[in-house]
Amino acid sequence: MNETVRSMTPQATANRPFRTAFLLALSGLMLTLGACRSTQPLPDRMESKYSLKKRKTYTSCARPESLARCDLPVHVPKVAYWGMLETIEALKGSRYRYGGNNLEGFDCSGFVKYIYSSSFRIALPRSSSELALLGPIVSRSRLRPGDLVFFSTEGEVVDHVGIYIGEGRFAHASSTEGVSIASLQQPYYDTRFAFGTGIIEVE
Known part of the structure; x- marks a missing residue:
């Protein structure tokens, strides 16, 4: 041995x-x-990941009698956009409610869906993951008022969404502050920004 x-x-x-x-x-x-x-960089990873998926180039818009297909971005008049800003201002301070999409409380995607429905009669998907596949991807430097902005808190998938309102600011339903206005320059959102998408075009 x-x-x-x-x-x-x-x-x-x-x-x-x-x-x-x-x-x-x-x-x-x-x-x-x-x-x-x-x-x-996170935006590069997220843009690459979501641009490879099948993106939808249309959504549904409410008409007098039914929903109709409308191509993205949807052209909206300035007066409708100003009305959206007024609605957001009126909703500031509304409480966060998981799964909420009405005046009793909002989560992030429920808030976006409510705003676009009430302001432009545009029917959007309910979840941030579905919203992230809607419309053309927009880089941070090319954001325009009315675009959606997406964030990834874990770095793997998008899990938060808001509405860009210009000058580096966006409206959203935060789990800590409810409906509020935040800046993309805030460290938390700056490091977690993924990409934007074009849903409307203000005429």
Whole structure:
């Protein structure tokens, strides 16, 4: 038994440098891949991820008798946009309510759905994940009033949405503050901004 062990020892010793080199190379590769994932800016990752998915180029708009298809972005008059701003101002301070989409309380996507329905008669999907696939993607530098803005708190998928109102500000239903106005420059939102989408075009 001891002779067998002694006869195998030189071979094992000879293979050890190759095994060590292989493990070091593998570890280096894993670290490199991990570094690539972590250093890629969040907006780049999110835009790439969501632009590869099948995006919808239309939604539904309310007509006198029924819903009708309308292509995105939907053209709306300035007076309707100003009315939207007035509605947002009137709703400031409304409480946050998970799953809420009415005056009893709003969550983020419920607030967006309510605003677009009451201001423009546009019917939007209910969840932020569905909203994120609607309309063309807009980068942060090209945001226009009325665009939707999306955020990723965990860095994997979008999980928060608001309405861009210009000058780096957006309206949303925050879980801590309810309906409120925030700035994209605030550190929390600055580091979690994913992308925007074009839903309306103000004429």
